[in-house]
Amino acid sequence: MLSSSLATRMVSLLRPLRERLADLAMPAGQLFRRAPPSLARRILLLQVGWAVAVYILVSLGLWWGTAHIVEQSLQRQAAGWLAKADEQGTPLFVSGEGATAQSHLEFLRNIPEILSVHYFDASGRELVHQYWREGAAISEVPWLTSREMDILRSAEGGEKPILFSKDSQAASFRATTPVWIKSLRRDGLMDFSLDAAVPETVQTIGFITMQLDYGRFNAEFANQALRVSIVIALLLLLFMIMGRAIIRWALRPLTSLEAPLVRLANGEIDVEVESSGDREIAQIGRALNTTISALRERDETLRRLANQDPLTGLANRGYFDQALQNELEVIAQHGGSSALLFIDLDRFKQINDTYGHAAGDRLLLQVAELLRGRMRECDLIARFGGDEFTVLVRGVTRHGATEIATSLIHLMQSFQFHEAGEVLHIFFSIGVAIIDDPACTAHEILLRADAAASEAKRRGRNRFQVYDRDVVVVGEEPGWRKRLQEHLDTDSLLLNYQPVIDLASGEVMFHEVLVRLPDGSGGTITPAAFMADAERYGMAADIDRQVVRKAIEVLATLPDSTVFSINLSQQTLEDDGFPFYVSQLLQQYRIAPQRLMFEVAEQMLNRHFERVREQLDALAACGVAVVIDDFGAGFASLAYLKRCAASCIKIDGQMMAALKDDKLDQIAIRAIAETAAARGIRTVAKFVPDEQTLALLGKLGIEYAQGNLIAPPEAEVNAAPARTSQCMPTGVKA
Numbered sequence: 001m002l003s004s005s006l007a008t009r010m011v012s013l014l015r016p017l018r019e020r021l022a023d024l025a026m027p028a029g030q031l032f033r034r035a036p037p038s039l040a041r042r043i044l045l046l047q048v049g050w051a052v053a054v055y056i057l058v059s060l061g062l063w064w065g066t067a068h069i070v071e072q073s074l075q076r077q078a079a080g081w082l083a084k085a086d087e088q089g090t091p092l093f094v095s096g097e098g099a100t101a102q103s104h105l106e107f108l109r110n111i112p113e114i115l116s117v118h119y120f121d122a123s124g125r126e127l128v129h130q131y132w133r134e135g136a137a138i139s140e141v142p143w144l145t146s147r148e149m150d151i152l153r154s155a156e157g158g159e160k161p162i163l164f165s166k167d168s169q170a171a172s173f174r175a176t177t178p179v180w181i182k183s184l185r186r187d188g189l190m191d192f193s194l195d196a197a198v199p200e201t202v203q204t205i206g207f208i209t210m211q212l213d214y215g216r217f218n219a220e221f222a223n224q225a226l227r228v229s230i231v232i233a234l235l236l237l238l239f240m241i242m243g244r245a246i247i248r249w250a251l252r253p254l255t256s257l258e259a260p261l262v263r264l265a266n267g268e269i270d271v272e273v274e275s276s277g278d279r280e281i282a283q284i285g286r287a288l289n290t291t292i293s294a295l296r297e298r299d300e301t302l303r304r305l306a307n308q309d310p311l312t313g314l315a316n317r318g319y320f321d322q323a324l325q326n327e328l329e330v331i332a333q334h335g336g337s338s339a340l341l342f343i344d345l346d347r348f349k350q351i352n353d354t355y356g357h358a359a360g361d362r363l364l365l366q367v368a369e370l371l372r373g374r375m376r377e378c379d380l381i382a383r384f385g386g387d388e389f390t391v392l393v394r395g396v397t398r399h400g401a402t403e404i405a406t407s408l409i410h411l412m413q414s415f416q417f418h419e420a421g422e423v424l425h426i427f428f429s430i431g432v433a434i435i436d437d438p439a440c441t442a443h444e445i446l447l448r449a450d451a452a453a454s455e456a457k458r459r460g461r462n463r464f465q466v467y468d469r470d471v472v473v474v475g476e477e478p479g480w481r482k483r484l485q486e487h488l489d490t491d492s493l494l495l496n497y498q499p500v501i502d503l504a505s506g507e508v509m510f511h512e513v514l515v516r517l518p519d520g521s522g523g524t525i526t527p528a529a530f531m532a533d534a535e536r537y538g539m540a541a542d543i544d545r546q547v548v549r550k551a552i553e554v555l556a557t558l559p560d561s562t563v564f565s566i567n568l569s570q571q572t573l574e575d576d577g578f579p580f581y582v583s584q585l586l587q588q589y590r591i592a593p594q595r596l597m598f599e600v601a602e603q604m605l606n607r608h609f610e611r612v613r614e615q616l617d618a619l620a621a622c623g624v625a626v627v628i629d630d631f632g633a634g635f636a637s638l639a640y641l642k643r644c645a646a647s648c649i650k651i652d653g654q655m656m657a658a659l660k661d662d663k664l665d666q667i668a669i670r671a672i673a674e675t676a677a678a679r680g681i682r683t684v685a686k687f688v689p690d691e692q693t694l695a696l697l698g699k700l701g702i703e704y705a706q707g708n709l710i711a712p713p714e715a716e717v718n719a720a721p722a723r724t725s726q727c728m729p730t731g732v733k734a
Contacts, residue, residue, distance in 0.1 A: 004369060036378045043251070049095060049241050051236045059229045066221055074113070074214050079162055080174040085117055085208055092119055092129045093179060103632045109133075115211040117170060119179070122205050124149045134639075142174055152178040153204055172213045178332075179206040188280040196633050218578040234510040253281040260288070269295045271692035311361060312368035320382035320390055324442040327392060339401035340514055343371075343408070346461045348387035351417075351424070353603045359419045360387075363426065366417065373405075374411055390449070397431035398434050398466065405464035413462070429456040430464035454480075480533035486516055488539065493546050494524055495554065496713035500502040500565070500684055500706045503698045509682075510563035510597060512706065513551045514542060514713050531569075540569035545578070549585060552596070558717060565597040565627055570604055574611065579618035586622065593623025599650065601629045627684075632672060649676055651702070653687030660692045666700060673701030 012294065022223055076269040108114050115136040117650070119128040124144040130519060148163055155178075156159040163176045180202050248255075250321040253274075260271045307319040315323070327338055345367065352360040371381050371389060380392040393404055409428055411452040431452030432447050456465040457507050486491055494516040499508040515522035534540045544566075572578050586593055598619060605612055605628065616626050625647040633651040651672060659665050669685075674685045685697050688707035711718065 003068065017371065043247050043635060044240075044244055047247070048240055051240050055233060055236050058232060059225075062228060062232075063225055066225060070214065070221055071282050073210060074173075075112070075162075075164055075175070078164075078210060078212055080318070082162060082175055082177045082208060085210065086177065089117075089129065089208065090120055090179060093121070096275040109509060113214070114210050115213050116142075117208045119145060120207040120209070121398050122207075124207055136211075136213075144176065144207055144209065148176060149207070151636060152176065152207065172211060172215070174209060174211050176207060176209045178204045179208055183204055199253045220257075229327075245263075254559075255726055257288070264491060269299060312364055312383050313387070314371075315380055316366055317383035320380065320384065321390065321442060321446075323380050324445065326437060327394065328438065328440065328442060328445070331435060337397055337434060337436035338397060339393045339396050339398075339404070339447045340435060341393060341401070341405060341408070341445070342384070342453040343389040344429045344453050344457065345389075346427045346429055347424075348426075348709075351419070352425075355419050362419070363417055366415075367426075370411060370415060374408060382524065382659060383724075401432050401434060402464070402466060405432050405466075408725060409462065409464060427462035427522075428464070429461045430454050432464055432466040433465070433679060480530050481539075483517075484534055484539050484543070485532060486708070488542050488546060491546065493550065494519060494715070495545065495547065495550055496524075496715055497717045498706060498713040499711050499718050500704050501710055502704055503694070503703060508718055509704055510565050511717055512567075512599070513547060514566045514567075515547050533563060535569060535571065538571065539677075541571040541575050541578075544569055544572040548582060552585045552589050552591055554717065555591055555595060560592065560595070563595050563597060563718065565599055566698065567599045567601075567629065573600065573604065573615045576615075579615065579622055582619065582624065583622045594625070597625040597627050597647065599627040599629040602631050602652075630686075632668065646681060648682040648684055648704075650684040650686050650706070651708075656685060656687050656689060656693060656707075660690075660696055666696070669697070669702065670700045673703075677701060 008175050045710055061491055083290070083582070088107070108117060112133075114131075117131040118141060119130065120126065120143075121128055122145075127141060130141065151163065152161055160177055160180065165176075166173045182202050256585040257273060263271050269292055271292055273285045307315060309316045318589055324340065330336075331338065346645060348360065348363070351363055365385070367389070368381070368383065371391065375381055375391060375393070378394050380394075382390045382392075384390040391404075393401060394489045396404070408430060412428045415426060431449040431454070433449035435445055435451060435628065452465040452467040456463050459465070488636050496516055497511040498514060499511050503505065516528055517530060519525050531540065531543075548566055551566055555562060555564055582596075585591075586596070600612060602618065620626065627648045627650060629644045629650045630652045631649040632655055649672070651669065653670065654667050659669065673683050682704060683702050684704040685702045686706050686707055688694050688697065688705050688709050694705060695710065
């Protein structure tokens with residue numbers, strides 16, 4: 001009862017503090033919701049929570065423990081007061097004189113904690129004597145229950161018991177004990193009987209009940225406990241303040257990483273993290289610095305890759321375009337002039353076709369080094385395309401630009417390229433565009449230089465040409481890029497057809513489809529003038545698709561015996577969607593696949609056999625035939641007859657030029673014809689120059705022939721009958 005009352009008092013004392021904390025809870029919660037908690041804040045919150053929990057536990061323990069101690073102390077004092085009351089009140093049960101007993105009980109008035117004392121007889125039903133403190137709140141006689149009397153009587157002969165019971169309505173408790181009288185034990189001394197031993201007898205003659213008040217102790221304890229609780233709270237607050245400072249000091253090496261990490265998360269890499277302090281933090285700092293260094297190297301590599309050509313290390317096209325635009329802005333603001341040199345390597349395609357792409361790469365590297373050694377540091381050299389270089393020569397006039405172009409021509413004339421034991425001479429075709437007109441755009445300057453380079457090539461290569469509107473006609477479509485794109489967009493490519501005849505019967509076996517461009521004056525332009533540029537600009541595959549579509553449209557209008565053969569570029573053979581495109585067209589126009597053949601240059605097989613074979617397999621699956629074109633130009637021509645099962649082969653036209661007089665070429669042609677015949681492959685001789693060669697081809701075992709001598713390409717298909725069975729597709733195999 002004592003501890004319960006103290007706890008109630010403690011709750012009442014803490015209620016104002018709890019209400020104040022409740023008022024502050026919402027703003028504090030909103031504050032923490034606004035900003036994500038930091039590590040230091042999280043540790044501080046844990047520290048505060050732990051301190052509050054410890055404070056509450058300590059306070060509750062203090063209140064409960066102190067109340068228990070007070071109660072135990074009062075009970076011990078009550079036991080002494082009961083013993084004294086028993087001793088001085090016993091005559092009441094003997095004499096029955098209450099006044100005499102009252103004089104013996106004067107000590108009760110000196111003990112303010114005693115509210116009342118009642119003496120009951122042995123039955124517990126009669127009141128022998130009672131004492132009330134003046135002004136005591138309790139006025140009822142605390143009669144004993146039968147259970148209480150039974151408990152007190154059952155302890156006769158042992159230690160005198162005391163029963164304590166709490167008052168639920170007041171800050172008091174009751175202590176009850178029996179009043180005993182004892183008879184002395186007979187030990188046999190008086191009757192000289194030492195063996196006689198009669199036990200001592202105890203008799204309960206009454207009961208004493210004492211009512212005690214602990215309210216004064218409770219009030220004093222509450223005040224003292226409150227003071228102690230406040231002192232403890234202040235100590236905990238001091239501990240939290242000191243702990244906050246200690247935690248911040250301890251976490252300073254870690255929190256110092258926050259600012260550089262935020263900058264790093266925002267994409268900044270110009271960050272340096274301190275790698276000092278505790279061992280773990282130092283390790284984190286070193287790891288972050290290592291990561292930042294790796295990011296810097298990565299960004300530098302990406303910038304370099306974004307601005308440089310990966311093969312030569314020169315500037316790439318994108319970087320050069322931006323530099324040219326910047327140069328135009330400088331000239332517009334400050335005046336002056338510069339020059340753009342557009343350099344095209346002569347015979348580069350032949351180097352790639354004959355010696356392979358590795359040789360072409362070595363040539364490009366050597367040319368790049370030559371240009372670096374010749375140009376100034378302020379000039380910008382770029383690899384603009386496959387075999388094209390551009391040079392931005394800053395601060396030169398027309399005269400200075402022509403001197404530089406002349407020196408580059410002479411430089412290449414003395415250059416020797418060594419490959420496969422041979423010494424090759426490579427030359428430049430250079431177009432020069434003067435940058436002195438602020439109204440020109442970078443694109444226009446490039447078109448002028450490109451057009452001037454094309455004019456230098458047209459005039460015989462190994463020379464330079466300065467752009468001049470009166471000499472180099474550019475107009476609205478300088479270079480081939482725009483012209484080719486316009487023809488593709490307007491679907492204006494033209495087709496010519498050249499027949500391939502059987503040497504034995506003279507019948508037309510099939511027609512080769514040849515693409516032409518209209519020249520604007522009623523004539524046409526052959527592929528030799530534009531296909532290299534089409535490949536350079538990535539338009540060759542689009543040209544092939546348009547040619548295939550137009551050819552199939554024409555084929556649908558001709559007799560079923562008509563067969564077309566169409567050349568394919570390397571870009572088309574790298575297009576995975578081309579076989580499906582062909583299949584769709586054949587289905588759309590209801591054309592039998594046996595009426596269509598595709599020609600692939602042997603040089604292409606030589607360079608990319610595995611890749612080309614995959615595409616040819618896909619085309620063969622559509623049912624079309626395969627023809628190997630320019631057969632004999634490579635180093636392992638006969639090997640392809642075993643690895644690639646083509647329907648026909650077209651022998652390289654260069655072997656026809658002097659065939660009638662060259663015994664070695666005749667032997668080679670005969671070997672090709674015999675090998676092809678053994679594998680069931682038809683042979684076609686291209687570019688037959690004269691009748692003597694035509695007659696000789698039949699003797700050497702060649703079956704078909706093609707050339708202007710027989711029939712030049714025409715815009716209309718010769719409707720002569722053709723036999724498709726001799727060029728049936730046999731597929732492609734490994």
